[in-house]
Amino acid sequence: MSLKRELLYEGKAKKIYRETSEKVFVEYKDSLTAFNAQKLGSFEGKGIVNRNITVLLYKYLEGQGVKTHFISAEEPNGIVATEVKIIPLEIVVRNILAGSTAKKFNIEEGRILERPLVEFYFKNDELGDPFISDDQAVALKVVSGPEIPQLKEIALKVNSALRVLFAKANLQLVDFKIEVGADSKGQLLLADEITPDCCRLWDVRTQEKFDKDRFRRDLGRVKESYEEVLKRLENALGVTK
Numbered sequence: 001m002s003l004k005r006e007l008l009y010e011g012k013a014k015k016i017y018r019e020t021s022e023k024v025f026v027e028y029k030d031s032l033t034a035f036n037a038q039k040l041g042s043f044e045g046k047g048i049v050n051r052n053i054t055v056l057l058y059k060y061l062e063g064q065g066v067k068t069h070f071i072s073a074e075e076p077n078g079i080v081a082t083e084v085k086i087i088p089l090e091i092v093v094r095n096i097l098a099g100s101t102a103k104k105f106n107i108e109e110g111r112i113l114e115r116p117l118v119e120f121y122f123k124n125d126e127l128g129d130p131f132i133s134d135d136q137a138v139a140l141k142v143v144s145g146p147e148i149p150q151l152k153e154i155a156l157k158v159n160s161a162l163r164v165l166f167a168k169a170n171l172q173l174v175d176f177k178i179e180v181g182a183d184s185k186g187q188l189l190l191a192d193e194i195t196p197d198c199c200r201l202w203d204v205r206t207q208e209k210f211d212k213d214r215f216r217r218d219l220g221r222v223k224e225s226y227e228e229v230l231k232r233l234e235n236a237l238g239v240t241k
């Protein structure tokens with residue numbers, strides 16, 4: 001178990017341990033945070049459900065030709081992944097306007113965008129992860145110029161693949177956040193996690209929310225919603241247990 005591993009980093013939702021020279025063990029915690037950790041919560045089994053959702057989605061994305069950090073999932077509370085140097089950008093894709101961007105432009109949540117929108121936020125807790133333009137990201141050396149279109153391409157590919165899968169699970173993929181990093185050879189890999197903590201998922205028929213907004217907005221049934229996402233994805237993919 002993780003006891004013998006060296007802890008490299010403890011974040012808000014996960015712990016990163018050294019596995020081997022180029023691999024890490026990513027442990028999923030039960031904690032839940034929102035609004036840059038000003039709101040704290042947790043529920044029992046959250047780490048495991050999020051870990052299971054990530055495993056299922058990353059295996060699916062690999063099958064769709066997306067290169068990810070996922071290597072294996074032998075332990076129930078985490079995964080073994082390729083160690084990457086994370087590009088400090090939160091890459092957000094929006095299909096439907098909600099959350100901060102809807103608020104910023106005073107547009108009611110739920111407006112369907114004609115084309116998916118990719119946005120970058122500078123991953124920096126002290127600054128509250130501010131929006132950063134493409135030019136700012138390059139000028140401030142957060143990324144190199146050629147990486148900008150590569151990141152957008154990865155984000156849009158992940159979006160198209162996930163939209164199809166979530167549709168089979170009767171969920172609309174409203175928006176999501178990913179992180180990308182470079183492995184030791186400089187290859188860009190989808191890293192971190194994709195879970196209801198970093199997606200907005202609305203029921204296709206009822207528009208009911210099945211994501212972290214239930215916690216942010218005190219809507220209740222947080223645990224049940226995360227578990228329902230996993231169950232629907234397993235059904236959509238025909239996973240038998």
Ligand SMILES: Nc1ncnc2c1ncn2[C@@H]1O[C@H](COP(=O)(O)OP(=O)(O)O)[C@@H](O)[C@H]1O
Nearest residue numbers: 011012013014016069081082083084086191192
């Ligand atoms: N494969 C990886 N290699 C190195 N770092 C990673 C990898 N996947 C994710 N990370 C980083 O590990 C941390 C994950 O922990 P998390 O609790 O989500 O952190 P945070 O509080 O910064 O969101 C993040 O900083 C993320 O960028």
Ligand SMILES: [Mg+2]
Nearest residue numbers: 011012013192
């Ligand atoms: Mg995180």
